[in-house]
Amino acid sequence: MPGTEPTHSPTPAARGRVAVVTGASSGIGAATARRLAAEGFDVVVGARRVDRLESLAASIGARALPLDVTDDASVTAFAGALDRVDVLVNNAGGAFDAAPVAEADLDSWARSYEVNVLGSVRLTKALLPALRASGAGDVLFVSSTAALISYEGGASYTAAKHGVHTLAETLRLELNGEPVRVMEIAPGMVRTEEFSLNRLGSQEKADAVYRGVREPLVADDIADCIAWAVTRPHHVNIDLLVVRPLAQAAQHKVAREG
Template identity: 60%
Template sequence: MRKTAVVTGASSGIGAATARRLAAEGFNVVLAARRRDRLDALAKEISEDVPGAGKVVPVTLDVTSQESVDALAEALSGGCHVLVNNAGGALGLEPVAKADPAEWQAMYDTNVLGLLRVTKALLPRLIESGAGHVVNITSLAAHVAYEGGAGYNAAKGAAYMVNEVMRLELVAEPVRITEVAPGLVYTEEFSLVRFHGDAEKAAKPYEGVPEPLVADDVADCVAWAVTRPAHVNIDRIDVQPRVQAAPHKLHRL
């Protein structure tokens, strides 16, 4: 019997890459994100192009809405074995003295409260599966501060602590808890969203970096963690390009 994986933020970037990879690993995949047109296109692509892909189901999801999260839970006709909490993102790069509280609120709502809502809704099914797994995509920003990053540092740092507490609280349950914390990842949207569509600003973090990570590199980490034997828990994977030593320390050509 195929296992089922739910991936939030699946419409692009790391989420889409993770969905493709888990389908290739033999999972049925539930694609969850706000942009239904992208989900439908991705579901068609996976079904047609990924050898051996199982069932692929797109579900419209806004992790900031409890009603939307409840609808996701109701849409799961079978069990749930893997939940990848990927929905989130960064906004702005201003110092604390010039920070916009609305941007901090938005980051907290998606990266932390969104993770809470979806995990809480699906946890009973993960436990019932007898071998559940929650993978939380955070960031190296959860563990290392950098100038201009306070809002994102705070949101991802909170997600990291939720991850740690869940491992303590669920130690007696058949559910594994894994954090994947990427460094600099080049995707089509992350930086563009962070800088509100300013393409020039969005390109600067990647200038001179010969080989940043790509979404498939992070998806590879997720796939490796969830395909370990059920008694093996991968607590945390920190992954960054070879030319990065910290969020603020990159070798640029």
């Protein structure tokens, strides 16, 4: 069930490794933290909502640190509190509107780029020395199928996620020959408690996104993909993994019952 702690035996590849998960106070980030802890990683979770973060950390034996990926000082303090980092899951992000370009809210565009793209750049830049020092580091970006295809009403989000996608591709080229993998997970339709609500502004509109869709993905499905990617032998790099529910054949092609 979504939101429940998965039961998995610890993975030998995770033993002694420190995994940092951003945006971990809810949704995919929280599910990923739970799963990586169950796999045997020493998990550090970061987010702005410290109360929710600390509750999660207490339930899974993780370490909680306040983190605002849009703030340089917050990122510097977060990185300075870490002695070791083996895995960085750049999950913090979101969509904040569904307006057409002709009606674009530039503040919403700026927020989307700041959180999704620049936030990932800040964390990656700050933690890359530790990831290199680990001798077997992983940087994993949670993007979206919106990183690969555009759609009406999604420009502020698709533009930002396209940025995340090319960030991952560029970093992989730049780190070639170094002991750091660069991976990207691109989820399609995932039903979480906050993503569509934050984007559309009302529960009714958020529910309509998933109405009639048989078994949309849930956060635990993406956490499962992330855990699988970071526990492969380190010579195996999952460059890009696109994952959609069976009901979603493409961004614009979704089977709905009734």
